[in-house]
Amino acid sequence: MHPHLQIENVEMVFSTRKGRFHALREINLTVQRGEFITLIGHSGCGKSTLLNLIAGLLRPSEGVLLCDNREITAPGPERAVVFQNHSLLPWLSCLDNVLLAVDSVFAGSEPKARRRERARAALALVGLTQAEAKRPHEISGGMKQRVGIARALAMEPKLLLMDEPFGALDALTRAKLQDELMKIVAATGASVVMVTHDVDEAVLLSDRIVMMTNGPAATIGEVLKVPLPPLREALRPRLAMAHDAGYLASREQVLEFLYRKQAHVEKDAA
Numbered sequence: 022m023h024p025h026l027q028i029e030n031v032e033m034v035f036s037t038r039k040g041r042f043h044a045l046r047e048i049n050l051t052v053q054r055g056e057f058i059t060l061i062g063h064s065g066c067g068k069s070t071l072l073n074l075i076a077g078l079l080r081p082s083e084g085v086l087l088c089d090n091r092e093i094t095a096p097g098p099e100r101a102v103v104f105q106n107h108s109l110l111p112w113l114s115c116l117d118n119v120l121l122a123v124d125s126v127f128a129g130s131e132p133k134a135r136r137r138e139r140a141r142a143a144l145a146l147v148g149l150t151q152a153e154a155k156r157p158h159e160i161s162g163g164m165k166q167r168v169g170i171a172r173a174l175a176m177e178p179k180l181l182l183m184d185e186p187f188g189a190l191d192a193l194t195r196a197k198l199q200d201e202l203m204k205i206v207a208a209t210g211a212s213v214v215m216v217t218h219d220v221d222e223a224v225l226l227s228d229r230i231v232m233m234t235n236g237p238a239a240t241i242g243e244v245l246k247v248p249l250p251p252l253r254e255a256l257r258p259r260l261a262m263a264h265d266a267g268y269l270a271s272r273e274q275v276l277e278f279l280y281r282k283q284a285h286v287e288k289d290a291a
């Protein structure tokens with residue numbers, strides 16, 4: 022079995038008005054099928070840039086990214102993205118927002134009724150059947166975020182890419198959606214690469230946590246394998262985790278990396 026995603030010697034240099042900006046250097050990472058990976062690091066280190074490279078929204082300055090052994094050169098339906106700001110179309114109902122994504126993948130192969138069924142099933146999966154006919158401005162932030170997740174899941178991506186999907190949510194909604202995501206990942210077997218700032222979220226959900234050094238020219242500093250059974254084998258009950266030795270040790274290791282080894286120097290503070 023070959024790996025699902027391979028990132029080899031990737032460099033990312035942006036051309037800016039002030040000249041070249043070296044954002045990422047020597048990025049090497051292999052993701053196995055069904056793995057849940059989180060990217061964590063201080064603000065501006067290049068997490069979104071790396072996710073956008075995997076999504077095919079950006080091309081690397083050097084190096085190569087492979088998904089299922091094929092070079093990533095553009096966005097593709099097998100790599101669905103959930104953005105932090107949900108990016109729903111305001112004039113469409115929740116169902117039609119999801120349907121649009123379903124059509125982009127299945128319009129050529131399935132009849133309309135089946136595609137509608139898919140969209141409805143995805144909304145049901147995130148508990149939003151009641152909100153099908155509502156438009157984005159009529160629902161809460163947490164619900165919008167769930168529509169964004171439903172839209173990505175409805176495409177049945179093999180690889181789910183998430184850029185701080187729960188970043189803007191209150192703690193309770195966030196916990197609920199994390200629990201839902203755990204179940205969905207366990208049920209679908211999709212691989213996930215997720216950007217987060219939240220250490221607990223990273224430990225709760227990940228098989229491995231990829232910790233990035235500070236930019237510019239950020240790279241992967243450490244990779245932590247979380248010593249818990251993978252989500253696809255066993256869910257991680259949030260309350261039990263609060264006392265789990267493997268959970269607590271992982272949490273400490275990530276905090277140590279972020280706040281001792283990569284202590285963030287605020288440029289503006291001086």
Ligand SMILES: Nc1ncnc2c1ncn2[C@@H]1O[C@H](COP(=O)(O)OP(=O)(O)OP(=O)(O)O)[C@@H](O)[C@H]1O
Nearest residue numbers: 035037042044063064065066067068069070071236
């Ligand atoms: N299109 C671009 N042109 C120039 N510089 C860019 C571009 N996109 C990102 N950068 C720079 O690359 C660096 C990494 O940005 P990126 O958004 O990937 O960081 P991040 O880790 O996701 O940050 P945050 O956690 O704050 O969202 C930053 O210094 C950013 O200013």
